[in-house]
Amino acid sequence: MEKFGSAELTVQKKSNRRDIRNIATMEIYQIIVRVGWIFKTETIIMPAVLDAVVDSGLMRGMLPVMNRGGQSVPPLMYAPHLAKQPIKKWALVRTSVAMSACFAVLAVTWAPLAASRPDLLALLFLLLYGLFAAANGLNLLVVASLQGKLVSPLHRGRAMVVSVAIGSILAIVMALLFLGPWLHDPVTGFPKIFGITAVLFGIAAVVPAFFDEPADQEVDTLVERSPHTTEAVAEKATWIPKKLCGFQSGTRAAVNEWRTTLQKDRGLRKVCVVAAMFSAVLMLFPHYQALARDRLGTTLQSLLTWVVVQNASTGIASLVVGPLTDRRGTRDVLAWLVIGSSFTPLLATVLAQLPHEIAGELFWIVYVPLGLNPITLKIFTNYALELAPSKSEHPRYVSIVGAAIALPFVLSPLIGVLVDVVGFQQxxxxxxxxxxxxxxxxxxxxxxxxQLNTLQDMTFSRK
Structure with missing residues (x-):
């Protein structure tokens, strides 16, 4: 008995050390990515970069389409393959390298094309932006799968607090040191912005090698069942995609799996509806800085203030959201975050009614609720992870919710045209x-x- 107890204690200590190492590695990875992300902030920097080449509502409307399209379709296609991989950290390395490569190419080609062929530069920018979006979508899928595999649901909020809070602070410091001066001269500054983004994503690509990741068969032994999951879906908890011949047959089988999952999981259908409605805030983000520039007379130098405000808002909000999700669950937190996000277009509309000089000075307020977007997307991911009946289903559930966010983005170019024709405020x-x-x-x-609490209570009552 003593030998058995000693062996059990040794296994527990090893497991604890593994958990600590993996959580720390995940936090370090996300901190580095967050610092790199501030130099390519989707809501501010990227639309301004495109406008510097061609000022068009239609072109700005293409950014959300490519962004969310890349973050939904490739993950949906890749999710079955990722589920079959017993070790996933190397996929995270590959996607991080791909993200870095996109900005490295942009850094090298910007200056020559900006002077001679701005039309080709606009096309190249959109192409690389789309490739980056696809690499980032795959990256987010792998991060979510590793998080679901290596981080307990009760610790994910804490991990988010550490990575977002520390990452936001470091990102703001880096922005104040470098981003401000570089924005003063876009011709030489934009290549530097792209270059440092590529370097930071490249550094992040090294970090996943330090995960202590067991093969899936070592960890996926328990079925995490939810009260809203049907018996038929629960029976597929050990779902492993079949080997398929040819791309078309593989795609057809994957689509059938997604359809079956949606049909049998009512909770998943509901969260997909919420996710699709939340996507409106993401479709509108390229037009905020255009409104401020065209109507209120702001300059590129205002971008630094907005970037700092948005990242500070994200960091501060994470201090509240993280502990709440660990203690209370993800549902209510997600609902309040989505409602809070609705204040972004509302504030932009109100400010547009003020005298332009005052509105321009106060426009940073718009980016306070906009800072909730990264956290809200993380909570959507965490909700999908908890909704999935087993760890092997994590990639599929995360990719389906991501697709629900992306699907309405086919309307984004139309919204861009309507902004030009009807106006921002409407x-x-x-x-x-x-x-x-x-x-x-x-x-x-x-x-x-x-359901997790119910299972814990049942286990305690049997002891």
């Missing part, structure tokens, strides 16, 4: 109503954490 008011409705509907989602 589109922002409509976006506010859609996003707020999604937040209200989110309160009707099932809370997966309740």
């Amino acid at each position: 589109m922002f008011v409509a976006g506010t109503l859609v996003i707020a409705t999604g937040g209200i509907l989110a309160f009707g989602l099932p809370e997966p954490r309740n």
